[in-house]
Amino acid sequence: MSLRRAKITAVGTFVPQRIVTNDELSLMLDTSDEWISARTGIRERHIAGKEAASDLGAVAARRALEAAGVGAGKVDLIIVASLSPDALFPSTASYISAAIGAGGAPVFDLSAACTGFIYALSVGAAYIASEQAERVLIIGADVASKMVDWTDRRTAVLFGDGAGAVLLEPAGEGEEGIIGFSLGNDPAGVDQLSIPAGGSRLPATEATVAEHMHFIQMNGREVYKFASRIIVSSARQVLQEHGRRVEDVDLFVPHQANIRIIDSAARRLGFPPEKVFSNLERYGNTSCASIPLCLDEAATVGRLKRGDLVLMVGFGGGLSWGSCLARW
Numbered sequence: 195m196s197l198r199r200a201k202i203t204a205v206g207t208f209v210p211q212r213i214v215t216n217d218e219l220s221l222m223l224d225t226s227d228e229w230i231s232a233r234t235g236i237r238e239r240h241i242a243g244k245e246a247a248s249d250l251g252a253v254a255a256r257r258a259l260e261a262a263g264v265g266a267g268k269v270d271l272i273i274v275a276s277l278s279p280d281a282l283f284p285s286t287a288s289y290i291s292a293a294i295g296a297g298g299a300p301v302f303d304l305s306a307a308c309t310g311f312i313y314a315l316s317v318g319a320a321y322i323a324s325e326q327a328e329r330v331l332i333i334g335a336d337v338a339s340k341m342v343d344w345t346d347r348r349t350a351v352l353f354g355d356g357a358g359a360v361l362l363e364p365a366g367e368g369e370e371g372i373i374g375f376s377l378g379n380d381p382a383g384v385d386q387l388s389i390p391a392g393g394s395r396l397p398a399t400e401a402t403v404a405e406h407m408h409f410i411q412m413n414g415r416e417v418y419k420f421a422s423r424i425i426v427s428s429a430r431q432v433l434q435e436h437g438r439r440v441e442d443v444d445l446f447v448p449h450q451a452n453i454r455i456i457d458s459a460a461r462r463l464g465f466p467p468e469k470v471f472s473n474l475e476r477y478g479n480t481s482c483a484s485i486p487l488c489l490d491e492a493a494t495v496g497r498l499k500r501g502d503l504v505l506m507v508g509f510g511g512g513l514s515w516g517s518c519l520a521r522w
């Protein structure tokens with residue numbers, strides 16, 4: 195007997211209103227629109243004001259539930275993926291649950307850096323498969339703008355804020371829904387991308403603050419090489435495991451970190467440009483929100499249609515990665 199499949203039945207997203215262009219960043223950092231556009235493909239990003247990750251995530255969640263016509267009280271589980279949680283605890287999921295009125299459903303956060311959304315999808319799909327839940331809300335919500343060092347041009351220009359939520363429900367009779375995942379983590383890369391302080395290893399002290407250790411630190415070149423390689427191998431693995439070819443895929447949705455990474459991966463995999471989705475130019479790297487932001491926009495503009503085969507690939511700190519193959 196095969197396990198029941200999960201299906202994404204609705205999407206909702208939210209980004210803060212304020213847009214910060216590369217030119218604006220050039221006023222506060224030794225950088226330029228030319229450098230940022232050429233090296234990353236980013237032109238502008240949305241930046242939160244006082245909002246925390248849960249404030250963005252709650253709006254995205256409400257929109258997804260509205261789109262599905264499901265009340266918050268009917269959700270059986272909420273999983274939030276974030277690298278910029280409201281607090282160390284309680285979970286950002288707890289704050290979102292309170293904000294949307296989810297009642298007594300279990301909720302938790304999942305920490306897998308920018309790969310978090312794909313990891314969370316895999317957990318939600320497993321709850322549906324094991325019949326522990328009928329409706330799972332998966333939310334990727336990040337305000338990385340609060341976690342970057344605004345004096346460090348190497349990282350500050352890369353990120354933007356946003357949230358995306360999807361509702362998972364059991365796939366109907368004969369529907370493929372979510373077909374499978376390929377997930378992994380390379381522990382050798384554990385120090386390449388992190389916020390070193392503020393946890394139990396380096397609790398906050400005057401020194402950790404003075405040394406900017408509460409901000410995102412990244413070995414850009416190493417992460418670049420890792421990402422370019424892992425997107426390709428992870429995508430190939432999930433396709434192969436499920437007997438699909440690149441030609442079968444209607445839309446390739448990679449994590450939005452750098453257009454050069456996306457273009458090189460797409461080229462090596464053999465995707466023509468019209469099958470590759472990117473909105474990085476307008477949002478920057480929104481961490482756990484990047485893939486659902488793409489799904490929502492692609493569906494809205496008609497580039498992702500019911501019945502399409504979509505391949506999502508995420509990567510990030512850990513160094514972690516994850517691919518998901520799904521029938522839309």
Ligand code: COA
Pocket residue numbers: 224225226229230233234308347348349351387412414415417418421451452479509510511
């Ligand atoms: N504006 C202007 N110059 C900048 C700059 C900025 N915002 N950021 C870095 N530079 C400078 C560097 O200081 C360096 O100068 P130097 O040669 O005088 O030392 C020069 O540009 C080249 O830096 P380098 O780091 O080699 O650039 P790069 O081509 O590797 O691009 C990244 C840097 C960060 C854009 C790129 O490495 C990258 O995208 N890495 C992956 C990041 C990622 O995906 N992170 C998220 C994972 S979820």
